[in-house]
Amino acid sequence: MQTFFFSLPVLSAEPIPELIERKTQNNNTIVVIERFDWITLHTDEKLKGDLLSMYDDELEFDSKELKELLFEWDEIIGIKSKGMQSVRYKNGSDIIDIEGWIVLENSVLTISSNGKTIEVPKENVISIASASGSLLDVWSADINLGANFSKGNSTKYDYTFSAEAQRRTSGSRFKISYIGNVSANRDSDTGERVETANSQRLTSSHDIYINEKIFFRAVDAEYYSDIFQNIDSRLTAGVALGYHLYDKKRFSWDVTAGPSYQKTLFATASEGEDRSEKSGVLTLGSNFDIEINKEIDFVADYQLQIVSENAGQYIHRLETGVEIDLTSDFDLDLTFYVDRTEKPHQDDDGNLPLKNDYRLVVSLGYSF
Incomplete structure (x- = not known):
């Protein structure tokens, strides 16, 4: 079964950024993303920019207009990543590290990796960091x-x-x-x-x-x-x-x-x-x-x-x-x-x- 992820449309006076399509090696999963990471706050406000990291229940985000911002993890209700992220999470007594494109929705973090999708409860996420390979990330x-x-x-x-x-x-x-x-x-x-x-x-x-x-x-x-x-x-x-x-x-x-x-x-x-x-x-x-x-x-x-x-x-x-x-x-x-x-x-x-x-x-x- 194929799984699709699409960026939510956002009302803006700016032209809609070019979408980028990525496929996993076996083509089982297609991920469609934009040139920016997106986060949604508990107030339903949406920000675009770069997701820098999430450690110690704090998410660091570089907004295009508002510059570097720090949010409590429980203030974030939505994430759509523009590229690969490295995620560490708890699975029972085990600690697991995985890389993939991430989407946070309804308190569940979905990770698209190696042709599979993995769902992790938000409270089980320990840390997130960029895995794009860019030095700035x-x-x-x-x-x-x-x-x-x-x-x-x-x-x-x-x-x-x-x-x-x-x-x-x-x-x-x-x-x-x-x-x-x-x-x-x-x-x-x-x-x-x-x-x-x-x-x-x-x-x-x-x-x-x-x-x-x-x-x-x-x-x-x-x-x-x-x-x-x-x-x-x-x-x-x-x-x-x-x-x-x-x-x-x-x-x-x-x-x-x-x-x-x-x-x-x-x-x-x-x-x-x-x-x-x-x-x-x-x-x-x-x-x-x-x-x-x-x-x-x-x-x-x-x-x-x-x-x-x-x-x-x-x-x-x-x-x-x-x-x-x-x-x-x-x-x-x-x-x-x-x-x-x-x-x-x-x-x-x-x-x-x-x-x-x-x-x-x-x-x-x-x-x-």
Whole structure:
């Protein structure tokens, strides 16, 4: 029996977009779709654009006119996709991943895949992500810049730059992020420039979802450098197991734990001491995110590395603050950073760096 899917007609002053017909390999199923994804809200309003993803009971949609929008999953009563989507859903005690064209109607998600149609109750859908192969459909990114300048008897400036990119599918998540911070003074008489801070951190992780609660972090890597902590470079690589401690619409909390290997090259060392240190690592992490309202999010990301005494013994990192949406693309971030090394490594002059570094950064962010 042949099964047909047709896009609903929509009243518009614009010409009707060209329809695209696709057939499965055995021609048992014909899918007729438009150039846009369509969603229908619980108010019966229809929007066209790009369906970006559905995670944690929130659907992200890029409207042609209204730009990026976020809806609660229970606010969506209809979907018609323009192309292949990757869907993860529950079937009893099993978790199933499948790719196909999707239609949501009457609280049932119909997936057209490999010449067959599969019907899934809406409440059983865990996640949706694009499977079209387009980079713009599967990748998201944001950049932030915070800066402070002053001029007078001495010129002072500091800036913090950060960037993050993320690729999500229905069954995995890859993230890479960078943050750099530089502060310096310049004397107006001598013109001498003196740095007071210079640090960089590059992190990357790849999570594979095992089920609704557990994920395996197949890659957990970090590069860190801070001359003022006497660290020329520090490389850490390992794996971890993660658990969704709490995962609701407006509140999520993940914890991770796993082994790593670390190699540190100190900027300087006392006479007779080795500049490098190798150590096994036990890494513990916590990521907390709560949506205060539709414009404001509070986040707290904490990591503890337990290493050898010469490598610092306990290395703490905390990044916490609020993200305020200004427009669909721009946001204002207020972020507090804490870095603590329990046993810092002294330099070649016998000076011991302070254990704690604090920074409060106000930055403007752009998401795309």
